[in-house]
Amino acid sequence: MVFNSFHFLLFFPIVTVIYFLIPHKVRWAWLLMVSYYFYMCWNPVYALLILLSTLLTYLSGLLIEQAKEIKKEKKAIRLQKLWVILSFSLNLGILFFFKYFNFFIENINKIIESLSIQLVVPSFDVLLPVGISFYTFQALSYTMDVYRGEIKAEKHFGKYALFVSFFPQLVAGPIEKSKALLGQFNEVHSFEYERAKRGLLLMLWGLFQKLVIADRVAIVVNTVYNNYMEYAGIPVIVATLLFAVQIYCDFSSYSDIAIGASEVMGFKLMDNFKRPYFSKSIAEFWRRWHVSLGSWFRDYLYIPLGGSRKGTFKKYRNILIVFLCSGLWHGASWNFVIWGFLHGFYQVLGMSLKPVRDYIVAKLHIKRGSFWHKLYQISVVFILVDLAWIFFRAATFSQALGIIKRLFVYNPWTLWDGSLYQLGLDPLDFIVGLIAIALLLSVSLLRRKMSLRNWLLVQPVVIRWTAYFTFIYMILIFGIYGPGYEVQPFIYFQF
Amino acid sequence: MKKILGKCILFSLIFIVFTLMLGQLFGGTKNDTLDGFYYEKENTMDVLFFGSSHAYCGMNPHILWQEAGIPSYNLGQPEQQIWTTYYYMKEAFKHQRPKVVFLDVLTVNYDEPYRPLDNSNINLDDLKLNFTKLENIKASVRASERPYFVFKLLKNKGNWKHLKKENFTTHFIHLKHPNKGYREEFGIYENKKPELPTTQEIGILPEKVEHYLNKIITLCEEEGIQLVLMKTPIYVSEEAQLRYNRVKELAKNRDVPFLDFNEKYEELGLNFKEDYLDELKHLNFRGAEKLTRYLAGYLKENFNLPNHKEEQAYASWNVDLERWLRRDEELRLRQEKDLKTYLERLIASPYKEDYTLALTLQRGEGDTWQKELKEQEGIAQELEAIGFEGFTTKTISESDYYIGVIHAGELIYEEGGDQLLSFEKELGGIPWHIQFLNEQTSIKVGENETAKNKGQIQLVVYDKNVERIIDSSSFELQGETVKR
Helix, strand or coil, X not given: CCCCCHHHHHHHHHHHHHHHHCCHHHHHXXXXXXXXXXXXXXXXXXXXXXXXXXXXXXXXXXXXXXXXXXXXXXXXXXXXXXXXXXXHHHHHHHHHHHHHHHHHHXXXXXXXXXXXXXXXXXXXXXXXXXXXXXXXXXXXXXXXXXXXXXXXXXXXXXXXXXXXXXXXXXXXXXXXXXHHHHHHHHCCCCCCHHHHHHHHHXXXXXXXXXXXXXXXXXXXXXXXXXXXXXCCCHHHHHHHHHHHHHHHHHHHHHHXXXXXXXXXXXXXXXXXXXXXXXXXXXXXXXXXXXXXXXXXXHHHHHHHHCCCCCXXXXXXXXXXXXXXXXXXXXXXXXXXXXXXXXXXXXXXXXXXXXXXXXXXXXXXXXXXXXXXXXXXXXXXXXXXXHHHHHHHHCCCHHHHHHHHHHHCCCCHHHHCCCHHHXXXXXXXXXHHHHHHHXXXXXXXXXXXXXXXXXXXHCCCHHHHHHHHHHHHHHHHHHCCCCCXXXXXXXXXXXX | CHHHHHHHHHHHHHHHHHHHHHHHHCCCCCCHHHHHHHHCCCCCCCEEEECCHHHHHHCCHHHHHHHHCCCEEECCCCCCCHHHHHHHHHHHHHHCCCCEEEEEHHHHHCCCCCCCHHHHHHHHCCCCCCHHHHHHHHHHCCHHHHHHHHCHHHHHHHHHHHCCHHHHXXXXXXXXXXXXXXXXXXXXXXXXXXXXXXXCCCCCCCHHHHHHHHHHHHHHHHHXXXXXXXXXXXXXXXXXXXXXXHHHHHHHHCCCCEEEHHHCHHHHCCCCCCCECCCCCCECHHHHHHHHHHHHXXXXXXXXXXXXXXXXXXXXXXXXXXXXXXXXXXXXXXHCCEHHHHHHHHHHCCCHHHEEXXXXXXXXXXXXXXXXXXXXXXXXXXXXXXXXXXXXXXHHHHCCEEEEEEECCEEEEEEEECCCCEEEEEECCEEEEEEECCCEEEEEECCEEEEEECCCEEEEEEECCCCEEEEEEEEEEECCEEEC
């Protein structure tokens, strides 16, 4: 089931109303049932897979805690480590098989071929279970949290299963840590009107971003990127800029709807996007973009590898490893690996060049905190990120290179000769898109200093209801949906 | 808690109402026949027609009124499927209590599960939102698209780019349909009498089709309405004939009359060269007149329907009939190909006192045929009879330019010469401006301008009753006769 569907619009109110009507004792069961229903709407068979991962990590928690009881410390630690390794290898193994097996085989075949050996390893036709990258990581965080003693093992299998499969964030995050989410299922939630309104407003904002902005600009991006040989210069630049908008709106809208939906029911999920395009460095970008994934990698890969505590060389190495893995997490394709590598490389380069930058700033007497310098930094980061997005979006590596080449074709007149209206959006649609993006920008700027939802919720009722209706109708009228439009799946569903 | 519930309900109500209103505003072009049906006063119709485009092209309520004073409405819709028709009937019977209902059975051929979206839009969008419409949507539209038809806004929102005055005004009211749902078709396609399949074999109707056909029959029985199944005179394939044979059988079993007009060409007086719009599918206005006249006779013979012609309540129907007759005359005039018969019709027209006629000639290089018009069989007489007395005199016929204008039966201007003539005058409150340009003749009536190439005789007819040009044609010598 997707968030932007009539199905969900019917599903969510029913789930929520019943949630608040039934006694607290059975609420976990209700949520577990509907979460599995939500997941099985994609493909019933793969529910078995998520159940398997749930079982494996649940057991790992019990076993680790049991091992902690052992008196002999060395044996205790060895045994715990064993369970952790088993849990990780089995779950990552499942993830590997479903996601990376074909990629792996293709590359093996290429290597074998280049060695002139006549052998072809057969590949499987495996469908990628939706959300597997997300829930696997979420389940594994539990193993680590128990191992590190940050949380007690959950004995209640049902509640644990709910933690892994909780429907708002099951398919595309935020990836919650067990220490943050698991305990919430024991809390007694009562219906709070103000909180429900806050949650619904956030969901509405998410739908606006998805249907009015992301899916609209996607039309231009798809036209250019799916047929890039036909385009060069300004149209390619515009499409690339718009892709940065698309992927942000698409992804953060999903998180917003997830967070908002949870909020209505009284659950608190973590912020996943913190105005990432306002970042002044790539490192900062990764503290603001897909925060839950960055946090997972930091806690469960970067820090175990030593983080930044084992010297500069190891720090750079660790960063590269983490970002290569992050790239790979996104997809079984060299494009994603390169994208990840680019981000790692940006940071390493940035760090190594810091003395050079310091020198220049001192020599030119640049005021570091000034508005213009901040703007400069934000622009540089945005360009670097957007260039990397090309690898993310292009179908193959050579296509990505082809597109980059085409960025540098000189044709500024195309801004005036109507070429931009040949990309799938007519002038009126374009204007709506630009206005919506301007609205997004304003909201983002305001949110740095205040909570817009709180501000709106204290306005007089006429203003509030006018705002609600305006929003709803903007989505209904300008949204890209319905017969005649191609449904745009959330980009992160393929991960 | 109650307060919160109250607020939610109020919010939802406002949302639903506003969404429905916006759905109306954002709608595409309205289905004018359906809209016209809702305009009509309740319980005034004695006969209703249902079916496909063959129905809406084939039965003209004006003719039924003229022949028998029977008020009727034509609810045929393009490529309508029979289940959609069933719910149309249910809806119609809420507003009218007809005594007889005709169903064009071409609809049994549209048996695919769902029509294309455009077609569903036309058939469903302008029905009033009630349970019948919901059932109609359920039967006619695939599940994933049904919410879009219930809340039209979701489907039509793309029209935000094309909002016009109509969206804000006429979309919220019902407009009268000038022909009571009938769509007059003007074109002519010359057909030959077809060779139709003679098979008597009974075919099989798809389950859903037969199911709804039976439901229609039952519905009419329950409502006490006489159903008459009919097939307009069209070309049928072997496959279609098998289906119609089954329909005939079903009709017989359920005691419903079936009129197969493919068996009644002589009774209709059908002229295959004149009465069809296209290749043996749709009748044009002449064919429709013949078919409706037959139906009028059939109704008079078989049912005791009252003649409402003298009733005060139906006075507007007589006015509408007058308008139709004038329109019929106009269409026939526009179909005349020959200058001679064209002029004859003009002379004989009962409306000629309302006409303003302009005749112009701009002779082309080496054109001499206009000089010889006198020799053209009878044209000279017709021209004189209608009032263009000077056209065939020697001086004028030898000139390069001619303008003649007849207004309200009188020749008010006639001039021929070798210099560029022009005419400018207000006639009946409308400014006329005729002038000769380099290669063309321009005739401007009010805001409308027509231009024709030189070498032709141009005739423009303006009818003050309907306040527009009803015909603008050029005639030239083709072979032995002067034709369009």
